[in-house]
Amino acid sequence: MTSKKPIAFPVATVAHVGTAFIVGSKRGNWLVTTGHNFTGMRLSTRDWSKWDQDLFIGCSDGSRIRVPMFDAAGEPLFGWAPDQLRKGLVDDAVALPVSAALVQRIGCAIIQRSSIGPVAKGQTVTFFGYPGISDLHAIPPLRSKSGCVVNVEHGYIFINVASEEGYSGGPVFAGPHLVGMVSGNTKENPPQCLAIHLVEMAGKLFGAAP
Known part of the structure; x- marks a missing residue:
């Protein structure tokens, strides 16, 4: 947390506005945020058609980036986990693989895995x-x-x-x-x-x- 770059950055969907951050390792980088940013509900359904399909990122230079969260077939591009207590729901954390170029454009710090x-x-x-x-x-x-x-x-x-x-x-x-x-x-x-x-x-x- 000693980096001069911000440790987190703002994100938005149609449903919600919130925060995200980057986790990185030798295997790559991931954008981490909540599932309810896409559904408006903390207990999110596993019916992906009810999720907002894109994420908008606020960069440190004032620009904004649109990032798709699903592929052409409607399958998630992000890692997710099933809710531990409620069958058929998604735990409130998603992790989208992102390129080093995108991380640089966002202008945020990378938190090591x-x-x-x-x-x-x-x-x-x-x-x-x-x-x-x-x-x-x-x-x-x-x-x-x-x-x-x-x-x-x-x-x-x-x-x-x-x-x-x-x-x-x-x-x-x-x-x-x-x-x-x-x-x-x-x-x-x-x-x-x-x-x-x-x-x-x-x-x-x-x-x-x-």
């Missing part, structure tokens, strides 16, 4: 995103929030601070380690940030480790 690690109850974490963003024409500054992990179960990290609209898809760090991706909030009062525990699904999103 080797930095992905587990997190435990009681650890302090920090997540990044674009709260308050409404579209890619007026991009607010990249922000962060820190909190304490109160639980880790069923592939999710529960954090004792609330997320906000725009943080969805943002990376979550425990020190130098990438531990998760913001998915939303719990329904508790006060709400807690709910994040995907990436170490539990890295193989499904990025393939076998290098």
Whole structure:
């Protein structure tokens, strides 16, 4: 996280506006964001026809890029994982393979896959995103929030601070380690940030480790 390039960047679909980041290894680079950016619902269907087909990326130079998420046959170009608890649904994390040229054009930092690690109850974490963003024409500054992990179960990290609209898809760090991706909030009062525990699904999103 010492790079001068932003650790995350804004993305948009017809359904949603949120955050994404890049994970890289010797095998390539992946754009990581939430499935609900494409469906408007955190519990996304596996019926791909109900997903927005394209992702729009806000670059650090102010330009925007359109990236297809499905091939001509309607099959996903991204890695995904089935929901652990709900049959027929998709877990709220997708990883799209992207070229080095596209990463350079976005102008963001690359988070190494080797930095992905587990997190435990009681650890302090920090997540990044674009709260308050409404579209890619007026991009607010990249922000962060820190909190304490109160639980880790069923592939999710529960954090004792609330997320906000725009943080969805943002990376979550425990020190130098990438531990998760913001998915939303719990329904508790006060709400807690709910994040995907990436170490539990890295193989499904990025393939076998290098």
